[in-house]
Every structure is written in structure tokens, then in C-alpha cells.
Amino acid sequence: MMNLVEKEIKVADIITRKLFSGEKMTEKEEGMLQEWLDESEEHRAWFRSYQEKTSYEEFEEIIRVSDQQEQWKRLESGLRGGNVVNWRTWMAYAAGIIILVSLGLWFGLRDRVGKESVMQVAVIEPGKFQGFLILNDGQKVALEKGDTLISAATSNISVSTGQVSYKEKNVGREKVPMEYNTIVVPRGGIYSLILSDGTQVFLNSDSELHYPVRFGEGNREVRLKGEAFFNVTPDSSRPFIVLAGEVRTRVLGTSFNILAYADEPAIETTLFTGRVEVSVEHSLLKKILTPGMQASWTDGASDISVREINSDLRSLWRDGIIVLDDDELESVMRMLARWYDVTYEWKGDRGERHTFTGRINRNDDLASVLSMLTLLGGPRFEIKGTTVYIY
Secondary structure (H helix, E strand, O other): OOOHHHHHHHHHHHEEOOOOOOOOOOOOHHHHHHHHHHHHHHHHHHHHHHHHHOHHHHHHHHHHHHHHHHHEEEEEEEEHHOOOOHHHHHHHHHHHOOOOOHHHHHHHHHHHHHHHEEEEOOOOOOOHHHHHHHOOOEEEOOOOOOOEEEEEEEEEEEEEEEEEEEEEEEOOOOOOOOEEEEEEEOOOOEEEOOOOOOEEEEEOEEEEEEEOOOOOOOOEEEEEEEEEEEEEEOOOOOEEEEOOOEEEEEEEEOOEEEOOOOOOOOOOEEEEEOEEEEEEOOHHHHHHHEEEEEEEEEOOOOOEEEOOOOOHHHHHHHHEEEEEEEEHHHHHHHHHHHHHEEEEEEOOOOOOOOOOEEEEEEOHHHHHHHHHHHHHHOOOEEEEEOOOEOO
């Protein structure tokens, strides 16, 4: 007799073959599908929504967005080995992987087995809009308390849920000394910022940005700790510079992401549009990035490594999605710890290797996310208070 997980995977296989490969189902398979549909209106609604996705073009796009690189590698390996693979059969297989993992649907699987696969004493909810602003005079302003208007010498600062924005006053640049603010987003938080020049900044959990209230005539320079996505307003006369640890990123007007957490092994700059120059302070190391490239530098390294990546997926954290691409469990846990504001400890074999490819919905509670990792072949987890134990 099949267990719950086996049954759900079998139903997923039946659905993907029925909807996307055009194969004829056996009487037993049709009966299993009908039984699953009869279980709830949620199942029926989900099935109806996917009946429309039958064209090759639509599913090719889903696979492109889902970045299922490992599945394509398997297909290429099969072709090189002389195996004949029907594209519809392959699309059905890839679609099943996407439906079960990347789109996170799981047919309600997480809700039904999450409590069984993850022991928990308390429910750990996902992060939210929160943070505080440190003004030039040292005053702290909480950012989660609704609309606020703060008047600085050179700008008006507007605070609303999820965003801080600056609007310059009509004051001569030479008459007022430079003022600096710092926005701090704690673990379990996220916030966005519009600087006085119109540049948009999205800050991830456990991050902070130090910046001028109003930029002067020279370089527009800010300092980052943590992770942020920048959409820089073009200004050829005033280059925009981000200092993150020892790494310096210089642009004129472009969009890019910088990851610079103290507990991560490297500082990464990922370019989406335009061009950026990435260099290392007090050295001759320098690289020019074009869209779709990522520069990575580890403290003490003799060079800046550059690779091509799917940059679109690298920015999905802004939309509540964590994209995993063969990521080690240790790396995944660091991300989860920042977003859910927890710590983690190893109780099992730390040397055992677990890697994950797929997507995590950051709006799910922590137990649901951990149960998914377990179902994907990861270890067992236990939540006690704000500590996650890994077995």
C-alpha cells in the first residue's frame, strides 16, 4: 500500500502525463485521479487551472523561469547516451518536477505532513516589513508604525509601510553640510528605500545602508552591510558607488544586486541591466560586468571570479521567493535564519552533504519550509523556541 508521499507523487505523475503528454491513462490511473479530485474543492480548482496549460510554448516558458538546470542535464545525458526521448514525455516529467517543487503546490502535502516531518514547540512565522531609521542626530525612528513625515535640513523624509522615500528641499548644495542617515532592517524584516536622487533600494533581512540625506556634486556613495537590490537613477556626472566590505561597485545608472553578509563566504555583485565596475579596495583587482554576470570575491582571494547566471532568479527574494540552485544545506539554513529570525544547531552528522534545487515561498511558516526540505531528501528538523535543531 502506498504511503501519503508516494500517493501524491503518483497523482502528480498521472496529472502531468494526462495534461501535457497526451498519453492515454489506464482505468486504474483514471480512478486514482478521480479519487484525488473528489477529496476537496481545492484539488478540483487546481486541476481546472492547469488544464489550460497544454501548449509546448507555455511549458517551455515555465521551465525557463523555473531554472530546472539539473533536469535538462539529465535530458542531455540521455540523448548523448543514444536514448530516444519523446519531447512530450520529457515535458511531462519536467512539468511534474516543477509542479511538485518549484511552484510549491504539493497538492496540500506540506500542510498534511509538515507536523509529522518537523517537530515543533512553537510556530515560527515569516518575516515582515520592519526596520528603523537612524537620523543624522542619532535619533531612531521605527518604520513599521504607518505614515510619518520627517523634516531634515535638505530633504523631507516620508515613511510609509514598507518604504522610506526622500524628496530634496529647494536649498543650495553649498549652504548646508552633508547629513547622513542609516536604515537598519533586522533579521525577519524587509524594507525598501527611495534615495534623494530617485534611486530605489530594496533591503533584505539583517541588512543596513548608510547614505547621504541628499547627494552632493561629486560621487553618490553609500555603504552596505547585508543584501540589497539597487535600481540606480542615471547621472553621468555623478557615478553611484556602493561600498560593501572591501568590495567597491561603481555605476552610472543600472540595476544590480549585492550580497555582503558577514557570515557568507563571499561578496557577490549580480548585474541585471547596464554595466558596473567591481573592484577591491587597496588592490588592483577590477572587473567590468555586463548583464547576466555575477562577480564574487572572497576575503584574501587573488582575483575576482566572474560567472554567467540567470540574474532574473537572483532578485526574486524581493517578491518573497528564495531560489535554490544546488545550494548546500548550510547556505540554505543561513538564509532561513535571517528571514525567520532563528538560530540553528547541528545534532546529526554535519558532514553529510545535502543540496537543494527549487524555490521556497518566504510567506510560508518555517515548519512548512523545513518539511519540504526533508521531503526533498534533507535531514529531520526540530524547532524549540527560536532554535532549529538539525538531525
